[in-house]
Amino acid sequence: MSVTPQDVEKVALLARLAISESDLPEVTDRFGRVLDLVNELNTIETESVVPMSNPHDMQQRLRPDAVTRDNEREALMASAPSSDQGYYLVPKVID
Amino acid sequence: MTDTALLNASVCELRQQLRDRTVSSEELTRAYLNNIERHNPALNAVITVCSEHALESARRADTALAKGEHGLLTGVPLLHKDIFCTRDIRTTCGSRMLSEFVPAYDATVVSRMKAEGAVMLGKCNMDEFAMGSSNETSFFGAVKNPWATDCVPGGSSGGSAAALAAGMAPLVTGTDTGGSIRQPASLCGVTGLKPTYGRVSRLGIIAFASSLDQAGPLAHTAEDCAIALTAMSGIDAGDSTSADLPVPDFHDALTPDIQGLRIGLPREYFNDDLSGDVRERVMTALSVLEKAGATLVDIELPHSHYAIATYYVIAPAEASANLARYDGVRFGYRCDDPADLEDLYLRSRSEGFGEEVQRRILVGTYALSAGFYDAYFNKAQQVRRVIAEDFQRAFEQVDMIAGPSAPGIAFPFGVKQQDPVSMYMEDIYTLAVNLAGLPGLSTPAGLIDGMPVGLQLIGKAFDEQSILNAAHRLQADTDWHTARPNLGAMTQ
Numbered sequence: 001m002s003v004t005p006q007d008v009e010k011v012a013l014l015a016r017l018a019i020s021e022s023d024l025p026e027v028t029d030r031f032g033r034v035l036d037l038v039n040e041l042n043t044i045e046t047e048s049v050v051p052m053s054n055p056h057d058m059q060q061r062l063r064p065d066a067v068t069r070d071n072e073r074e075a076l077m078a079s080a081p082s083s084d085q086g087y088y089l090v091p092k093v094i095d
Numbered sequence: 096m097t098d099t100a101l102l103n104a105s106v107c108e109l110r111q112q113l114r115d116r117t118v119s120s121e122e123l124t125r126a127y128l129n130n131i132e133r134h135n136p137a138l139n140a141v142i143t144v145c146s147e148h149a150l151e152s153a154r155r156a157d158t159a160l161a162k163g164e165h166g167l168l169t170g171v172p173l174l175h176k177d178i179f180c181t182r183d184i185r186t187t188c189g190s191r192m193l194s195e196f197v198p199a200y201d202a203t204v205v206s207r208m209k210a211e212g213a214v215m216l217g218k219c220n221m222d223e224f225a226m227g228s229s230n231e232t233s234f235f236g237a238v239k240n241p242w243a244t245d246c247v248p249g250g251s252s253g254g255s256a257a258a259l260a261a262g263m264a265p266l267v268t269g270t271d272t273g274g275s276i277r278q279p280a281s282l283c284g285v286t287g288l289k290p291t292y293g294r295v296s297r298l299g300i301i302a303f304a305s306s307l308d309q310a311g312p313l314a315h316t317a318e319d320c321a322i323a324l325t326a327m328s329g330i331d332a333g334d335s336t337s338a339d340l341p342v343p344d345f346h347d348a349l350t351p352d353i354q355g356l357r358i359g360l361p362r363e364y365f366n367d368d369l370s371g372d373v374r375e376r377v378m379t380a381l382s383v384l385e386k387a388g389a390t391l392v393d394i395e396l397p398h399s400h401y402a403i404a405t406y407y408v409i410a411p412a413e414a415s416a417n418l419a420r421y422d423g424v425r426f427g428y429r430c431d432d433p434a435d436l437e438d439l440y441l442r443s444r445s446e447g448f449g450e451e452v453q454r455r456i457l458v459g460t461y462a463l464s465a466g467f468y469d470a471y472f473n474k475a476q477q478v479r480r481v482i483a484e485d486f487q488r489a490f491e492q493v494d495m496i497a498g499p500s501a502p503g504i505a506f507p508f509g510v511k512q513q514d515p516v517s518m519y520m521e522d523i524y525t526l527a528v529n530l531a532g533l534p535g536l537s538t539p540a541g542l543i544d545g546m547p548v549g550l551q552l553i554g555k556a557f558d559e560q561s562i563l564n565a566a567h568r569l570q571a572d573t574d575w576h577t578a579r580p581n582l583g584a585m586t587q
Contacts (some may be wrong), residue, residue, distance in 0.1 A: 008457065015415060015460040016422075017453055018445040027454070033516050034458050040404040041474050044481065051476030052483060054306060054336065055292050055532025056556060061335045068332070075199035081429035088424050091435050 003032045098126050102262035103579060106171055106319040109265055113160055113170040120153040120160065120170030124214055127172045131216065131263045137585045138239045140248075140258040142177050143185050144217040152214040159212065167326045169212025173266040176255050177218035178225055179205050179310070180299040188301045189221040189233040189251075192421050192428045192447035202299025203331045204268060204310050211326040216264055220254030223449045224418070225275055225303045227251050228521035231512060232451045240283060241580040242546050246505035249279030249521075252313065256283035259313050260580055266314050266323055270300055272307045273406055274501075274525025277537040280313055281500035281549025284539050284578055286566060287313040288320045291557045292532035293338035295324075296331035304413035305336075307406075307529040316576060317538060317566035321345035324559060340557060348560055351568040354388035356561070357493040358552075363399040364498035364524055372543045377499050380540040380550040383572050384497075384565060392493050396485045401478050402527035403519055408462050408475035409530070414452075415459030421447060454515060483531040490555050495562055499524050500537035500549030524551060534559045538566040539575040547578070 005028045012019050019027050073086065082089040101109070101123065112118045128146050135141050149172065156170035180186050180198035187193045201209065209215070223232040230238040230253030240248040241261040248257040252269030256279035259267045269276040271289035280287025288311045295310045302308065312323035328342040358381065365374060385391055423429040423443025430446050433439035448456070462471035489496060502523055511518040528535040533556055537549035550569070552562040570576045 007461075011457050011461045011464065014464060015456045016440040016444050017448075017456060018441040027457075030454060030515055031457055031461075033514065034407060034454065035461075037516050037519070038404045038408050038458075038462075038471065038475075041401065041408070041471075041478055044398070044401060044478055046474060046477035046481065049477040049480050051473055052480035053476055055479075055483060055530070056338075058293065058336065058338075061339070063332065063335075072199055078199070079196060079426035081423060081427070090424055091433050091439055093436050 003028060003035055101126050102130055104265060105316050106265050106314055106322055107316065109171055110168070114165060116160065120156040120214060121150060123170065124149050124153040124172050124216065127216055127264055134261050134263060134582060134585070137244060138241055138257050138261055139236050140220055140238050140254040140261065140263060141174065141217050142187055142220050142235050142254070145184055145215065148184065149214050149216045156212050156214060166211035167322055168208060170214060171212070171266060172214045172216050172264050173208065173268070174216050174219050174255065174258050174264040175205060175268045176221055176252050176270060178221060178270050178301045179268060180301065181205055181215070181218065184218070186218065186301070187235065189223040189235060190448065190452070191234040193301070194234060194428065196426060198299070200299060203296035203333060204327050205299065208326050219252070219258055219267060222251035222253065224301070224414070224452050225251040225270055225272055226414070226451050226455055228274065228278055228518055229511065230254065231508065232449055234449060237508060240505045241582060241585065242284065243505065244585050245507050246546070247282070247508060249282035249501070249505065251275040253279045255313055256280055256285055256287065259283070259285050259315070261582060262579070266312060266319060268310060269313050270308055270310045271529065272303050272410060273529050274522035276311050276313060277525050277535055277549065277551055278501045278521055280537040282505040282547065284547030284580070285313050285315060286317055286320055286536070286538050286576060287311065288324060288536045288559065288563070289528065289534060290324060290328065290559055291338070291534045293336055294534070294557065294559065295327050296329070296334040296337045298331055298333035302417040304410040305417060306413060307410060309529070317536070317563050317570055318346065318349060320536070321349050321563050338557065343560065345560055345563055349567055350564050351571050353384060353565055353568050356389040356495070356565065357392050358384060358389050359392050359394035359489050359493035359496045361394050361396040361399065361489070361496060361498060363396050368502070369499060370503055373499050373503060373548055376540045376543065376548045377550050380569060380573070381497055383569055387568050387572060389565070394489045394492060394496070396489060396527070398478070398482050398485050399527060402482055402530060403523060405475045405478045405482060405530060406526040407458065407519060408471050409479060411455040411459030412462045412472050413459070415456045415463060418452070418456055451515070479530050482527050486531045486533060495555070495565065496553040498551050500551040504543050504546035504548060528553050532556060534562060536562045536566055538569055539578065541575050542578065
């Protein structure tokens with residue numbers, strides 16, 4: 001199955017990636033090569049196989065919903081590109 | 096000991112000298128820091144050096160050692176791959192996205208090795224977000240192979256492997272999602288161990304593909320890897336996929352006795368795709384193990400061929416979900432003057448991520464998108480089980496599996512960059528091990544045209560001990576692991 005530049009643009013939007021017009025042909029070509037590679041999966045029969053999401057089929061371990069660490073709000077917010085008075089700053093979203 | 100002897104010594108030897116007080120941690124730390132300063136301009140293996148932090152830790156280690164107190168690694172210098180979060184020390188993951196990121200906490204691997212007394216010298220270069228097999232995708236520039244500076248060191252833990260081979264540290268950490276410890280270990284002539292999935296906590300390791308990622312050590316010997324693995328391993332409340340199993344002292348349990356060991360040679364790993372030179376080195380190494388009492392058994396892993404296709408659905412799918420967190424808002428790179436919120440997301444991500452990372456996010460998003468989920472992601476997870484079951488069947492006949500770590504020796508810069516699929520083939524012998532969650536180790540098996548080749552040993556789940564023992568025996572009977580690159584010949 002070949003992939004078109006329009007397909008790539010649609011996926012890029014879903015992934016919130018911007019691809020310039022000039023890069024689109026090459027991105028499409030390389031994306032297509034990877035898809036050709038993974039399309040080999042269609043040649044193997046897996047009708048009754050249970051999908052494997054954890055290599056040891058481990059069950060998710062749960063813990064009590066209890067506070068185990070102190071809030072480190074200031075230390076964590078120090079990594080934000082832009083913040084003010086405990087809030088993350090972004091461009092205006094409501095007029 | 097002269098500086099050169101110190102810089103070539105194993106962790107085991109250095110640890111003894113530190114405990115005997117014939118060398119101080121501060122002296123050792125200074126020797127390695129000097130060596131980083133000397134060789135890093137030519138190799139670009141280290142992104143961040145933390146000299147003051149290291150010297151402080153070294154002095155603390157010396158105080159403890161003077162009192163006769165020590166952990167597994169007290170006073171031993173090491174470098175961490177820059178994928179491990181380090182509190183108050185920049186952690187870049189080889190990306191512009193995180194080029195100024197300073198974590199508020201240590202990864203569990205970092206805190207455990209620190210608790211055992213290790214002295215962190217700095218952070219190693221790597222492929223961006225661990226996506227690559229050559230270290231060419233790093234935002235901080237490619238790492239050069241100390242054996243030949245016009246060649247790649249492998250990847251993604253290429254900075255770690257190159258730094259170790261060049262004597263910048265006696266011990267380094269790496270992560271391995273599809274071969275990222277074993278392939279660079281092979282290309283740089285060092286020993287590298289990818290533990291069983293779940294053996295080592297992933298807390299604080301910047302996520303790439305969460306069902307495949309695993310951290311492990313690279314060192315000059317299997318014995319050193321055994322010490323480091325003991326220090327790193329164990330259940331962690333912060334990682335719900337870390338295994339709730341006891342951690343043996345891998346070093347105490349290490350034995351060169353491999354009498355009766357059955358080693359499987361998969362027909363699919365020794366077919367016509369493997370170069371004659373690599374086959375010859377791998378078979379020579381295996382004949383050493385055979386002489387030591389092991390039996391070589393022909394086996395089949397019939398679905399090996401599908402490992403690459405399976406991996407390049409699952410890893411990008413998980414990556415696209417993990418990397419959705421980089422939004423230019425909470426941490427990481429933000430573009431200049433965004434017009435609106437949508438523009439902020441789009442440009443922060445497009446400018447912050449490099450080409451290979453964006454390609455994998457695209458492929459992963461595609462594989463998870465409506466209408467394609469069953470055909471790609473679900474299908475790949477089914478084939479993943481088929482591949483894992485191949486290994487289970489093989490392990491009914493043998494104790495471990497052996498093959499090459501990589502299809503060839505280190506290759507020149509640029510040759511595999513035009514076609515992503517040719518680069519993906521570098522991991523043809525390593526990917527399936529991650530899909531099946533098994534432990535794998537690469538140990539030096541000699542040189543081809545002056546460049547290192549690795550033998551890969553694959554163990555049963557949670558049986559790192561057996562592959563460490565076999566590598567230990569190989570290293571007792573050969574001297575391939577003692578070969579070092581000629582650093583005097585390096586050009587910048």
